[in-house]
Amino acid sequence: xxxxxxxxxxxxxxxxxxxxxxxxxxxxxxxxxxxxxxxxxxxxxxxxxxxxxxxxxxxxxxxxxxxxxxxxxxxxxxxxxxxxxxxxxxxxxxxxxxxxxxxxxxxxxxxxxxxxxxxxxxxxxxxxxxx
Amino acid sequence: xxxxxxxxxxxxxxxxxxxxxxxxxxxxxxxxxxxxxxxxxxxxxxxxxxxxxxxxxxxxxxxxxxxxxxxxxxxxxxxxxxxxxxxxxxxxxxxxxxxxxxxxxxxxxxxxxxxxxxxxxxxxxxxxxxxxxxxxxxxxxxxxxxxxxxxxxxxxxxxxxxxxxxxxxxxxxxxxxxxxxxxxxxxxxxxxxxxxxxxxxxxxxxxxxxxxxxxxxxxxxxxxxxxxxxxxxxxxxxxxxxxxxxxxxxxxxxxxxxxxxxxxxxxxxxxxxxxxxxxxxxxxxxxxxxxxxxxxxxxxxxxxxxxxxxxxxxxxxxxxxxxxxxxxxxxxxxxxxxxxxxxxxxxxxxxxxxxxxxxxxxxxxxxxxxxxxxxxxxxxxxxxxxxxxxxxxxxxxxxxxxxxxxxxxxxxxxxxxxxxxxxxxxxxxxxxxxxxxxxxxxxxxxxxxxxxxxxxxxxxxxxxxxxxxxxxxxxxxxxxxxxxxxxxxxxxxxxxxxxxxxxxxxxxxxxxxxxxxxxxxxxxxxxxxxxxxxxxxxxxxxxxxxxxxxxxxxxxxxxxxxxxxxxxxxxxxxxxxxxxxxxxxxxxxxxxxxxxxxxxxxxxxxxxxxxxxxxxxxxxxxxxxxxxxxxxxxxxxxxxxxxxxxxxxxxxxxxxxxxxxxxxxxxxxxxxxxxxxxxxxxxxxxxxxxxxxxxxxxxxxxxxxxxxxxxxxxxxxxxxxxxxxxxxxxxxxxxxxxxxxxxxxxxxxxxxxxxxxxxxxxxxxxxxxxxxxxxxxxxxxxxxxxxxxxxxxxxxxxxxxxxxxxxxxxxxxxxxxxxxxxxxxxxxxxxxxxxxxxxxxxxxxxxxxxxxxxxxxxxxxxxxxxxx
Numbered sequence: 001x002x003x004x005x006x007x008x009x010x011x012x013x014x015x016x017x018x019x020x021x022x023x024x025x026x027x028x029x030x031x032x033x034x035x036x037x038x039x040x041x042x043x044x045x046x047x048x049x050x051x052x053x054x055x056x057x058x059x060x061x062x063x064x065x066x067x068x069x070x071x072x073x074x075x076x077x078x079x080x081x082x083x084x085x086x087x088x089x090x091x092x093x094x095x096x097x098x099x100x101x102x103x104x105x106x107x108x109x110x111x112x113x114x115x116x117x118x119x120x121x122x123x124x125x126x127x128x129x130x131x
Numbered sequence: 132x133x134x135x136x137x138x139x140x141x142x143x144x145x146x147x148x149x150x151x152x153x154x155x156x157x158x159x160x161x162x163x164x165x166x167x168x169x170x171x172x173x174x175x176x177x178x179x180x181x182x183x184x185x186x187x188x189x190x191x192x193x194x195x196x197x198x199x200x201x202x203x204x205x206x207x208x209x210x211x212x213x214x215x216x217x218x219x220x221x222x223x224x225x226x227x228x229x230x231x232x233x234x235x236x237x238x239x240x241x242x243x244x245x246x247x248x249x250x251x252x253x254x255x256x257x258x259x260x261x262x263x264x265x266x267x268x269x270x271x272x273x274x275x276x277x278x279x280x281x282x283x284x285x286x287x288x289x290x291x292x293x294x295x296x297x298x299x300x301x302x303x304x305x306x307x308x309x310x311x312x313x314x315x316x317x318x319x320x321x322x323x324x325x326x327x328x329x330x331x332x333x334x335x336x337x338x339x340x341x342x343x344x345x346x347x348x349x350x351x352x353x354x355x356x357x358x359x360x361x362x363x364x365x366x367x368x369x370x371x372x373x374x375x376x377x378x379x380x381x382x383x384x385x386x387x388x389x390x391x392x393x394x395x396x397x398x399x400x401x402x403x404x405x406x407x408x409x410x411x412x413x414x415x416x417x418x419x420x421x422x423x424x425x426x427x428x429x430x431x432x433x434x435x436x437x438x439x440x441x442x443x444x445x446x447x448x449x450x451x452x453x454x455x456x457x458x459x460x461x462x463x464x465x466x467x468x469x470x471x472x473x474x475x476x477x478x479x480x481x482x483x484x485x486x487x488x489x490x491x492x493x494x495x496x497x498x499x500x501x502x503x504x505x506x507x508x509x510x511x512x513x514x515x516x517x518x519x520x521x522x523x524x525x526x527x528x529x530x531x532x533x534x535x536x537x538x539x540x541x542x543x544x545x546x547x548x549x550x551x552x553x554x555x556x557x558x559x560x561x562x563x564x565x566x567x568x569x570x571x572x573x574x575x576x577x578x579x580x581x582x583x584x585x586x587x588x589x590x591x592x593x594x595x596x597x598x599x600x601x602x603x604x605x606x607x608x609x610x611x612x613x614x615x616x617x618x619x620x621x622x623x624x625x626x627x628x629x630x631x632x633x634x635x636x637x638x639x640x641x642x643x644x645x646x647x648x649x650x651x652x653x654x655x656x657x658x659x660x661x662x663x664x665x666x667x668x669x670x671x672x673x674x675x676x677x678x679x680x681x682x683x684x685x686x687x688x689x690x691x692x693x694x695x696x697x698x699x700x701x702x703x704x705x706x707x708x709x710x711x712x713x714x715x716x717x718x719x720x721x722x723x724x725x726x727x728x729x730x731x732x733x734x735x736x737x738x739x740x741x742x743x744x745x746x747x748x749x750x751x752x753x754x755x756x757x758x759x760x761x762x763x764x765x766x767x768x769x770x771x772x773x774x775x776x777x778x779x780x781x782x783x784x785x786x787x788x789x790x791x792x793x794x795x796x797x798x799x800x801x802x803x804x805x806x807x808x809x810x811x812x813x814x815x816x817x818x819x820x821x822x823x824x825x826x827x828x829x830x831x832x833x834x835x836x837x838x839x840x841x842x843x844x845x846x847x848x849x850x851x852x853x854x855x856x857x858x859x860x861x862x863x864x865x866x867x868x869x870x871x872x873x874x875x876x877x878x879x880x881x882x883x884x885x886x887x888x889x890x891x892x893x894x895x896x897x898x899x900x901x902x903x904x905x906x907x908x909x910x911x912x913x914x915x916x917x918x919x920x921x922x923x924x925x926x927x928x929x930x931x932x933x934x935x936x937x938x939x940x941x942x943x944x945x946x947x948x949x950x951x952x953x954x955x956x957x958x959x960x961x962x963x964x965x966x967x968x969x970x971x972x973x974x975x976x977x978x979x980x981x982x983x984x985x986x987x988x989x990x991x992x993x994x995x996x997x998x999x
Contacts, residue, residue, distance in 0.1 A: 011611035012522040013301050016776065017779065019776075019782075019783065020778070020779050020782060022783075023783045023786040024782065024784065026786055026790065027785075027786060027790070030790055090774045090775050090778055092821065103228075112774075112775075112778040112782075113774050113775075113778030113781060113814045114814065116781075116785060117782050117785050117786070118785070118789070119546075
């Protein structure tokens with residue numbers, strides 16, 4: 001069920017809400033990923049550049065650089081432009097911000113209160129080829 | 132104002148009078164013309180028919196004369212043919228009279244109408260006759276007319292009527308023909324000499340037969356007269372041996388003057404008008420007369436004219452009736468118009484009056500009450516109509532009011548006044564002052580009219596004054612005077628109040644007292660009236676904007692789109708596009724403030740249904756709208772705010788249930804499971820509430836794209852497959868054989884609709900059950916039917932099924948988690964893109980929900996290539 005440590009993939013979770021971040025980190029860890037977490041966009045960027053994670057989970061509304069700006073910045077980077085990003089949000093699917101993002105830059109997104117964590121994990125596994 | 136009103140009234144009256152007299156003028160001119168035409172045509176027809184009748188008479192007399200002429204001619208020919216027979220003339224020449232008889236007797240035998248034949252010598256002495264009659268042979272007949280006629284020129288001659296001497300001495304007519312013989316005077320020259328005269332005698336009976344050859348018509352007779360006026364062939368004078376002479380007859384006189392013609396004359400003996408056509412035959416100097424009673428001659432003419440006159444009379448009668456009906460109809464129309472205007476005016480006065488007008492029956496049951504009552508008492512009109520008036524009255528005032536009602540019932544002319552307390556819905560009491568009038572016998576009312584007003588404050592004030600004055604009286608007598616003065620003041624107050632009340636009856640005052648804003652414009656769009664409420668809302672006084680074009684001050688914008696100019700309903704009314712219209716709009720005051728108005732514009736019409744202006748009644752709904760918006764915003768914000776904590780709870784609960792399960796007892800795990808599913812429910816609820824709010828605020832953007840219905844439906848079915856399997860549901864999807872065209876609709880909304888309907892069909896299905904999804908392409912729509920075999924919708928719930936938060940009674944039992952918003956969303960979305968939603972259902976027998984999606988023309992060309 002769990003992945004062996006040597007093969008474990010690196011996941012960066014950028015989420016300011018601790019009540020979301022904590023269960024997600026735990027679940028990811030349980031599923032054998034090496035998890036980095038950041039609570040602001042700035043921290044997220046720094047860690048991403050230093051660790052080059054295999055996938056990034058990104059909240060959209062955050063203090064000190066929001067998820068959108070972070071994603072834009074990452075896409076400008078040579079490594080960053082290909083890293084899979086999953087957007088996590090509580091914005092409504094009809095929200096114009098969200099629509100704009102998904103249209104402009106290829107990214108996956110989940111509505112936080114509609115999705116089960118297990119579904120997110122499934123998607124991460126699929127994108128990091130750990131299945 | 133008064134002067135203007137008077138002028139307007141006068142102009143209406145003049146118009147009306149003018150219209151009336153104009154109408155009468157037109158009607159009488161048409162009638163006179165019509166009468167002239169009728170008279171003229173009658174005269175024409177009369178003359179034509181008279182002429183025709185006379186012509187007919189002339190034709191008959193002509194025919195009859197032709198017959199007589201032809202008969203006489205044939206008789207002459209008959210005589211000549213015998214007289215010129217060789218043997219016969221030789222015998223006569225040789226005076227062998229007896230031998231000639233066998234030859235001449237062939238005539239009466241072969242031609243029975245010839246009664247007798249005889250021959251005389253040239254001097255007129257009868258020599259032989261057949262059939263032979265006694266005492267005539269050898270007698271000289273040269274005195275006879277026939278002899279005189281034939282001997283004149285020795286040509287065949289038809290005689291007058293005479294009585295023959297041979298017995299029986301009948302009246303006869305003779306045709307005399309000379310018998311000529313050739314005598315050789317000298318060799319080579321011969322001379323014709325008269326050797327005898329052949330005479331054919333014809334009885335008058337025969338002539339009578341001739342007169343009947345031609346049918347002269349009903350009651351008509353034909354007769355002949357000779358040159359002396361003796362009559363032959365007359366049915367009334369057909370005597371065999373008496374000669375009737377008609378020479379004094381007015382018609383025969385004309386004939387004897389050798390005239391032809393037609394004449395109407397009066398038979399003085401029979402007192403009858405006759406028409407006689409007559410003709411003289413110059414060849415034989417005989418005449419023919421055809422006589423018929425004038426009544427018969429003109430029978431056809433008189434009939435036709437009679438029928439025509441009756442038709443015209445009926446026509447005139449009908450016209451008169453029609454005109455009468457038309458006039459009545461106009462009059463009625465006018466009265467009704469006047470009545471309707473009056474009705475509208477009065478009912479609007481009643482509806483908007485701050486006083487309450489109520490109608491009760493003899494037992495004080497309320498049969499009508501004006502809207503002011505619900506403002507005053509807090510009950511709705513419906514609630515009040517179910518009540519008896521006495522149930523609202525304070526127990527202490529019951530006696531007074533009962534007495535007042537009794538008085539009204541006993542004496543219908545009495546006007547009852549009373550003060551009493553009424554119970555409001557919230558239980559408090561108000562004082563009212565009421566005036567009652569008995570209109571039970573008035574058919575349009577049929578009740579007792581009670582008019583009352585709230586005087587609570589006044590009563591309290593009065594009580595206060597009474598109390599105070601009482602105290603003063605008790606404490607200090609010197610204040611008695613002051614109290615009296617106070618009472619005087621009170622009296623003055625009452626008088627003042629009474630004056631004001633009488634003024635209030637005037638319409639203007641009533642308009643002013645209305646709580647709504649009212650202003651009016653004339654046909655030229657100029658402002659002609661503004662009441663104080665309207666002045667306050669609009670921010671102008673009437674004097675300032677009098678006769679201003681309303682568009683100069685009434686700047687309005689659409690209520691839900693403040694950037695757009697409003698749809699000017701005042702103009703629509705003035706342009707007669709509509710008689711009355713309601714709208715909501717934003718009025719921009721001159722200081723820039725926005726006022727939300729609920730506004731009704733109605734046409735002002737004159738007696739001829741011309742729009743002469745527009746009256747605008749409006750209410751300031753800014754406050755209501757602000758409250759509404761705040762409420763919606765609060766809901767929206769709450770729902771948004773709930774999303775984050777609910778989502779976090781979901782994830783944390785998931786973690787607890789999945790990863791820390793072994794740390795909990797079974798009961799704790801079950802509890803956690805409950806918390807988890809309830810949390811999900813709340814998430815669903817907030818999501819639905821946000822959708823509904825968006826629908827209600829009109830914030831739904833229908834961004835359309837081309838949607839492949841079948842693949843969307845298949846995807847949604849796939850997502851729900853697991854739940855369906857758990858309930859052992861069999862899902863059947865029926866798609867049409869031919870390509871389903873793509874439809875141009877908002878794709879995500881369509882998904883929401885399909886998901887809601889499918890998930891209902893699963894949730895409320897029986898286990899095991901069936902779901903049939905079918906797609907039908909119709910001419911201009913695509914229909915999707917989703918049929919389940921579930922619990923169905925009870926009949927009593929069917930009408931509410933699309934209502935927000937409504938859940939069918941059996942649905943709430945089957946599934947406690949529904950929000951009651953799903954079908955509301957479905958209906959709002961489908962209607963939003965022009966489609967329809969229907970359902971058929973019965974409790975326990977499953978439901979079928981059908982939606983239709985309109986196909987626009989280009990949709991038919993747009994299909995998805997399945998190979999891509």
